[in-house]
Amino acid sequence: MTVAPAVSTTLPSAILPAQPLTALAPMQDVTDLAFMGVVAHYGAPDYFFTEFLRVHSMSRPEKHILRSIDENVTGRPVFAQLIGEDVTHLARTVDELLRHPIAGIDLNLGCPAPKVYKKNVGGGLLRDPEKIGEILAALRAAVPGLFTVKMRIGFEDTRHFDRVLDLVNEHRVDLLSVHGRTVKEMYRSEVHYNFIAHAVSRVRCPVLANGNVTSAAAAHRVIGETRAAGVMIGRHAIRNPWIFRQCREIFAGRPVMRLTLADARDYVERLYRATQRPDLEERYHVNKMKKYLNFVGQSVDADGAFLHAMRRTETETELFAVCDRHLLAEPTREFAPEPYPGVIARPNCETPNTVADGCSLETITA
Numbered sequence: 001m002t003v004a005p006a007v008s009t010t011l012p013s014a015i016l017p018a019q020p021l022t023a024l025a026p027m028q029d030v031t032d033l034a035f036m037g038v039v040a041h042y043g044a045p046d047y048f049f050t051e052f053l054r055v056h057s058m059s060r061p062e063k064h065i066l067r068s069i070d071e072n073v074t075g076r077p078v079f080a081q082l083i084g085e086d087v088t089h090l091a092r093t094v095d096e097l098l099r100h101p102i103a104g105i106d107l108n109l110g111c112p113a114p115k116v117y118k119k120n121v122g123g124g125l126l127r128d129p130e131k132i133g134e135i136l137a138a139l140r141a142a143v144p145g146l147f148t149v150k151m152r153i154g155f156e157d158t159r160h161f162d163r164v165l166d167l168v169n170e171h172r173v174d175l176l177s178v179h180g181r182t183v184k185e186m187y188r189s190e191v192h193y194n195f196i197a198h199a200v201s202r203v204r205c206p207v208l209a210n211g212n213v214t215s216a217a218a219a220h221r222v223i224g225e226t227r228a229a230g231v232m233i234g235r236h237a238i239r240n241p242w243i244f245r246q247c248r249e250i251f252a253g254r255p256v257m258r259l260t261l262a263d264a265r266d267y268v269e270r271l272y273r274a275t276q277r278p279d280l281e282e283r284y285h286v287n288k289m290k291k292y293l294n295f296v297g298q299s300v301d302a303d304g305a306f307l308h309a310m311r312r313t314e315t316e317t318e319l320f321a322v323c324d325r326h327l328l329a330e331p332t333r334e335f336a337p338e339p340y341p342g343v344i345a346r347p348n349c350e351t352p353n354t355v356a357d358g359c360s361l362e363t364i365t366a
C-alpha cells in the first residue's frame with residue numbers, strides 16, 4: 001500500500017471507507033516505529049500520529065521520530081505532530097518535514113505536563129486564543145497539504161473553547177481531535193463527551209473523539225453520543241492492540257473478536273522483540289516493557305496479581321516466566337475487553353510531575 005503524499009489535501013479514506021475513522025493517539029515514548037508496527041500487525045488504525053516533535057529556535061526533528069515516518073511499513077498514513085509556539089520555527093520545521101512521507105502536520109494543543117505548559121506550548125496555549133490564532137494562521141500558510149489539530153477542551157475551564165473552535169474554522173483546519181478533558185484534569189477525570197459533541201456541531205472539519213475509549217463497544221457508544229467522525233485511542237491500544245480491528249467489527253455490525261490470555265502472551269512476545277535494540281541493556285528493556293505491561297495487566301486478572309508479579313521482575317527470563325504463569329496457565333481464559341475496575345496502571349498521574357518535560361509513560365496511567 002502507498003502512503004498519502006504530504007501535499008494531499010483530502011483526508012485519507014478509512015480502511016473500510018464507509019466506517020467511522022480510527023486513529024492511534026500520539027504518545028510520547030510509545031508511538032514509535034516499533035509500536036506502530038506491532039499495532040499494525042494486530043489491526044492498524046486508519047491513521048497514526050507521531051509523538052510530538054519539539055519546536056524551538058535550536059530544534060531539529062528528532063531522528064527517532066523521523067524513523068516512524070520514513071520507515072513506516074504499516075500501509076497507513078502517519079501525521080507528524082508538532083509542539084511549539086514560535087511561528088518562524090514551526091514553519092521551518094514544516095518545511096523540513098515536507099521532505100518526509102507525512103500525511104499531514106498536527107499541532108499539539110493539549111500536553112498537560114507543567115514543564116511543557118509553563119513554556120506556553122501544548123496545553124498551555126489554551127489560555128491564549130490570540131496566540132493560537134497566530135499559530136494556526138502561520139501553520140495553515142506553511143502546510144500545503146493536510147493540517148490537523150489535537151486539543152483539550154480548555155486549560156482550567158472551558159471559557160475559550162468556542163473561540164478556539166472558531167479559529168479552527170477560520171484557519172481551515174482539516175481534522176480536529178478533541179480530548180474531552182481540560183489540561184488541569186490531566187488523564188483520569190471523567191471525559192466530557194458533551195463538549196466533544198459541541199465541537200462536532202461547531203466546526204466544519206471532521207472531529208475525532210478522544211479520551212477513555214476503552215473498547216470497541218465504547219468507541220461505538222462515543223460515536224453515537226458525540227456524532228464524531230471517528231475515535232482516537234491511546235492507552236487502551238497499549239492494553240489491547242486488537243482494538244482497531246475490533247472497532248471495524250463493531251462498526252460493521254459483526255461480533256467482536258474475543259481475545260484470550262494466550263493472545264496477550266503473543267502480544268507481549270511480539271512487543272518485546274520489536275522493542276529490543278542492541279544498545280538497550282536487558283534490565284532497561286525489561287523496565288521499558290513493564291511500562292506497556294502496566295496497561296496490559298488491567299485486562300489479565302481482577303486482583304492485579306499479574307501486575308504485582310510482573311513489576312518485580314528484572315530479567316527477560318523472569319519476565320517471561322511471569323507471563324507464562326499468568327497468561328498460559330489458562331490460555332483460553334478471556335483477556336477482558338474492558339480494564340478490570342480498580343486495577344490501576346501505576347504510577348499515579350494525578351500527581352502533577354514537575355520534573356518530566358513531556359507526557360511519558362513514567363507519569364501517565366489509566
Ligand SMILES: Cc1cc2nc3c(=O)[nH]c(=O)nc-3n(C[C@H](O)[C@H](O)[C@H](O)COP(=O)(O)O)c2cc1C
Pocket residue numbers: 025026027028029030050051052081108109110111150179210211212213232233234235236359360361364365
Ligand atoms: C504515555 C502517553 C504519552 C502521550 N504523549 C502525547 C503526545 O506526544 N502528544 C499528544 O498530543 N498527546 C499525548 N498523549 C495524550 C494522548 O494522545 C491522549 O490524548 C490521552 O491519552 C487520552 O486518550 P486515551 O484515554 O485514549 O489514552 C499522551 C498520553 C500518554 C498516555
